[in-house]
Every structure is written in structure tokens, then in C-alpha cells.
Amino acid sequence: MTRRRTGRALLAGGLLLGTLLATGCGVRPSAVITGRPAVSGPAQGVGLYLLAQGELVLVLRPATGDSAPANNLALLAAGPEVNERRQGLTSEVPAGLDPVTVTSAADQSGGLTVRTNTAARALSENAVDQIVCTVADAAAQTGFTNSSTPVTIVGPDGARPPQRCPIS
Amino acid sequence: MTFWRPVAAQVSGLRVRLLLAFALLGITTTAVVASGSYVQARTVILQQAQDAAVMSLTDQLTKVYPIAQLPPTQDELELLAQRLSDRESFAVVVYRDMRAQGGSALADPLTPELRQQVRDGDIAWQRVSLAGEPALLIGTQLALDRPDGTSRPSGVEVYSVRNLVPEQQSIDQLATRAWLTGGLSLLLAVLLALLSARGVLRPVRDLGRAARRLGEGDLSTRLTVRGVDELADVARTFNDTAGTLERQVGELRRMESDARRFVADVSHELRTPLAAMTAVTDVLDEEAEHLPGDAGRAARLVSQETQNLTQLVNDLIEVSRFDSGTARLALDDVDVAAAVTATLRIRGWADRVRADLPSGVVARLDPRRLDVIVANLVANAFRHGAEPVSVRLSADPDWVTIEVADQGPGLDPEVLPHVFDRLYKADTARSRSEGSGLGLAISWENARLHRHGERRGALVAGNGPGGGAVFTLRLPRETTDPGGAR
Numbered sequence: 001m002t003r004r005r006t007g008r009a010l011l012a013g014g015l016l017l018g019t020l021l022a023t024g025c026g027v028r029p030s031a032v033i034t035g036r037p038a039v040s041g042p043a044q045g046v047g048l049y050l051l052a053q054g055e056l057v058l059v060l061r062p063a064t065g066d067s068a069p070a071n072n073l074a075l076l077a078a079g080p081e082v083n084e085r086r087q088g089l090t091s092e093v094p095a096g097l098d099p100v101t102v103t104s105a106a107d108q109s110g111g112l113t114v115r116t117n118t119a120a121r122a123l124s125e126n127a128v129d130q131i132v133c134t135v136a137d138a139a140a141q142t143g144f145t146n147s148s149t150p151v152t153i154v155g156p157d158g159a160r161p162p163q164r165c166p167i168s
Numbered sequence: 169m170t171f172w173r174p175v176a177a178q179v180s181g182l183r184v185r186l187l188l189a190f191a192l193l194g195i196t197t198t199a200v201v202a203s204g205s206y207v208q209a210r211t212v213i214l215q216q217a218q219d220a221a222v223m224s225l226t227d228q229l230t231k232v233y234p235i236a237q238l239p240p241t242q243d244e245l246e247l248l249a250q251r252l253s254d255r256e257s258f259a260v261v262v263y264r265d266m267r268a269q270g271g272s273a274l275a276d277p278l279t280p281e282l283r284q285q286v287r288d289g290d291i292a293w294q295r296v297s298l299a300g301e302p303a304l305l306i307g308t309q310l311a312l313d314r315p316d317g318t319s320r321p322s323g324v325e326v327y328s329v330r331n332l333v334p335e336q337q338s339i340d341q342l343a344t345r346a347w348l349t350g351g352l353s354l355l356l357a358v359l360l361a362l363l364s365a366r367g368v369l370r371p372v373r374d375l376g377r378a379a380r381r382l383g384e385g386d387l388s389t390r391l392t393v394r395g396v397d398e399l400a401d402v403a404r405t406f407n408d409t410a411g412t413l414e415r416q417v418g419e420l421r422r423m424e425s426d427a428r429r430f431v432a433d434v435s436h437e438l439r440t441p442l443a444a445m446t447a448v449t450d451v452l453d454e455e456a457e458h459l460p461g462d463a464g465r466a467a468r469l470v471s472q473e474t475q476n477l478t479q480l481v482n483d484l485i486e487v488s489r490f491d492s493g494t495a496r497l498a499l500d501d502v503d504v505a506a507a508v509t510a511t512l513r514i515r516g517w518a519d520r521v522r523a524d525l526p527s528g529v530v531a532r533l534d535p536r537r538l539d540v541i542v543a544n545l546v547a548n549a550f551r552h553g554a555e556p557v558s559v560r561l562s563a564d565p566d567w568v569t570i571e572v573a574d575q576g577p578g579l580d581p582e583v584l585p586h587v588f589d590r591l592y593k594a595d596t597a598r599s600r601s602e603g604s605g606l607g608l609a610i611s612w613e614n615a616r617l618h619r620h621g622e623r624r625g626a627l628v629a630g631n632g633p634g635g636g637a638v639f640t641l642r643l644p645r646e647t648t649d650p651g652g653a654r
Contacts (some may be wrong), residue, residue: 026302026336026340026343027214027295027302027332027335027336027339028295029294029297030295031281032279032285033293033294034285034290034291034292035222036290037290037291037311037319038286038290038291038309038310038319039226039229039230039291039326040310040312041229041232041234041235041310041311041312042233042234043233043234043235043312043322044234044235044236045236047320057239057323058320058321058322058323059239060235060238060312060322062237083241137320141314141315146314147314147316147318148318167320
């Protein structure tokens, strides 16, 4: 009886000790620990969205004057610059996008409308994303709207349904 | 089994059990406390180091802004990596396929899961083992503010790789201290266990010793009562018990000695009137032949019974001497064969007894008592056994042995253990035998009175192979007088 009780106590003690030892000594590798959102700061210049291997990539160029949404779209239509092209950046926005006008809806939720002379329905998905994100960013930069405003592209062949920039 | 029992007793002994219990308690407590505080301290140390590193990295990164150009050139990335590297850490800056590392030749310390988390837009960190040393990886993207409060990713990821060896060292130090504390507390527990075992075991040992002494007959044994605990209670109870026992045994002894003294006194008191009666019966004996019929028979009967009574009283006096321890040996160098022959001749048995007495056996003993013993045994053989009665003497360097045998029916096995009892009558039908009933008892006492060192005289009753009782007397050849005590 006594021996069995002693045995049980020993077992319990051993288990406890084992558990504690299993916790390990020293500095153990850990899983990824997540903290606050990423470091963020101000940017200067004109923000455009180009493509790199089919992905949207933000490009900052030194400001050249007015950073109205329509100007930014004109820069986008002009395509990547030499150094950008050297780094593998491309654009699917046709050069014929310019001239464009960007109008804001009367109410805040109405979103932005981009009017162009090229066929809006013929634009590739990537081109649409480029346009939507660049316009939304530029509009947000000027303080008209926020960056997740839906954008409607209207061409001579009709209008595309309103779309939001996939990059939040 | 028999081999393990002492070991098991040792292991399950009070001392070992106490020691084990204390050690177990000490180990458990220390393990729990030390490891608990160790784990906590480690967590605190690591958390502080991590928080400080993250803080320092974010502080440094705020100086990178504003960002004016994207995509960055390789040179810009290199510059940034260099700026963010210092003595304790180095930076890795990644932009899409481009990568710059400030310092350290390590190939790629970054883990895929960390990169994924960083790409998802959070500051993330992870402890890893780099080339056997613990390191902290911290990563963040450089995001760009929008006026509306949200931010957009720039695609530039900054990682800081920080060595955790100093933290590891302080944690190791903690561990060392925890082990040390554990060892010390174990030592302390063992010491305490030994102390308390001593405190418990000493009274127990004392108690055991006292009980043994009591068992050996030292009734005056008492324990010193210390303290007021349970063991003191036990000691007190022991003392009470021993006291009661001593009192009662004393009472019994007093009563017994009173009874013996009474017998002795009565015997002595009876001697004087018996002497007078003997004188009278002597006269009566002489006159008996002249007395007619019944009167003559009565006179002879009175004379005979008076003789028996005198014999009984003399035997009682002898026995009371043995009981009081006043019996003394009168030692002499005796030729045993001659002494036995004399005994038989004096009593007129020389012709009736078949004696086998080799001469030349000399022993130091009390001749009177030898005479009493032999006479008693032979008389007994005549009285209860059947002739022929034989007396055989033999001797070796240590012992003298005399065997008295008869050819009677022998001793009943039920009688055998009581043969030497006082006033024991083997044959109840013959309740009025000629003997006093003390003869064999006196012979037995006489035999035992002879002793030399460890050797002690003995009288043993048994049955011979051919039937008939055999009484064997063994006396040491050298007897020393012990000085009166039995």
C-alpha cells in the first residue's frame, strides 16, 4: 500500500519534472510572431501602377507638376520609362487611352468615372486594374475620395462595371 | 527472499523513508519554483529583447521616409541595408527579385513563413537558430501613407537579423542559478530529513533498548521523557507499565519468599516436637512386642509414621535451603566408585544392586550430596521399579556419569515431565507411599548445584531400551563453588 503510494508520488514527480524539462532550456526557435501593421510613411511624387510578371507594382516618379488623376493616367498611357523597363516593368494600358477625363460623382459613394476614347471593353484585366488603382490613388492623393472608391471606365463602346483597386 | 528481507527493511526503514520524503518534497518544490521562475524570466528577457529590437528597427525605418522613387535601384537597397546594419544586427532589404544584405556572409537567414507574413503587411518576427546560434528575425514592409489614413505597400521589405547570444547567456546564467538553488535546497532537505529522523529515531531506539532490557528482566528500566509529543506519551506509558510490572513482580516475589519462609519456619518448628516424639516412639517400638494385638500394631504404626514425618520435615528443610539459596557445597576430591559403593553398603543394598563401578574415577564434588542423590535414585528404583537394579559409572575428562536403571515397567510418558516435581505422585492409587515425595526433587537440585563454568550438573529421567526407568546423573568433573547462589 505504502509502496504503491510512494510509487505513484514518484511517478507524478517524474512526469512533472519531465514536462518542465521538455519546455527546454535556452532560447528556442519560435513560430512567426505578428505585431503591428507594417511601418508606413509619406511618399513623394506621382504614383502609378505598372506590371511586373503580371502583378501590380507601385511606381513612384518625381512629381512633374499637376498630379491630377487625368495627368497620372496620361503618364500611365505613356508606358514605363527606360529604367523601369530595365527592371522588368511593363504596362498593358494602351497608349491610345489618352486623352481621358476623370469625373467624380456628385455624392461620395458614387465613385469615379474615367472617360476615354479607346474601347473600354477591349481593355485587359491587368490594364483595368492599373487604371483603377492609379486613378483611385491619385484621387485619394488630392483628397477627393478614399482609395477604395469604385471606378467606372466608360469608352465609346460602353461602360465597364464599377471596379475597386485590388490592392488595399 | 531471505536475502532481500534485511535490505527491504533497510529501505523501508523510518530514516530512509523520511529521507526520501524530504528529498522528494525538496526536489518537487524546487523544480516547480525554479523552473517556473526560469520560464517566466526567460519569457520576459526574450520579450524585452524582441520589443526593443522591433522598436529600434521601426525607429530607424522612419528616417527612410519620404520615399521619392520606386522601383529602387540596387544601389539604393545596398545603401539602405548598410544604414540599418550595426554591431548587433544586420539588415536584409528585399524588393521583388532584388536583394541587399548589410554585413554577415550568411546565405539566406529568412524563413518563408516570415516572408509571407511580412508580405501580408504586418511587422513580424521570429526566433531561429542561425549556424547554431539563436537569432531574432524582424521583418516589415515599407508601406506608403495615403491621405485617407490607409497605406499602400511599396514592395520594399526590410529584415533585421539580430543575434540573441547575449540573451542566451543571461538565460543560461538563470538556468545555472536554478540548478544551483535546486541542489542547495536538496542538500538542505536531506540535512533536515536527517535531523528530524534523528529526532524521531533516537526516542524510538531508546524505547527499543529499554523494552529489551525489560524483557531481559531488568524491571527497574525507565525512559527519560523528553518533550510533549506522541513519542513522549509512549515513553510515559512505557514507564507506567514498567512501574506496574515491577510492583507486581515484587509483590509476587515477596509473597513467594513469604511462603517459602513459612514452610522453612514450620519445618523448623516441627523438628523439636518430632524429636520428642521420636524418642517416645523408640520406647514404644521396644515395648510393642509386649503389647497385645491392636495396641502393638498401633504402636508400630505410630512409630513408622513418625519416622516418615521426620523424613518429610528433614526433606522440607533441605528444599527450603535450596529455595533460599543458602545451600552450600562441601567440595572434596572423591573416588566416585568408592563413594557409590559406600552408599550401597551402608544402606544394605550392596548385594541387591548390580554395580558396574570402574575404579580410579576421581572427581571434585560434594560427597554428601552425591550420597543423597545415589541413595534416592536406588531407593526409588527399588520402590517403584523392579529388580535387578543396576548402577553404572562412566567418565570422560569433563563429566562423570552415573546411570541407575531398573527392570520395572518404566516411566509413563505423561509422568516423565513431572518426575522431578515436588510432592508429585506418579501413581495416584498408591497415594500413601513410603517416600516423602521430595526425594527426586532434592536429588535434582543437588545435581544442579554442581557446576563448573558453563557446565552444570544435571539429572535426567528416561526409559531404557529394554524397558525400565533409567535415571542419568551427570556431574562436571571439576566443580567450583559459586559461593552459595544457585
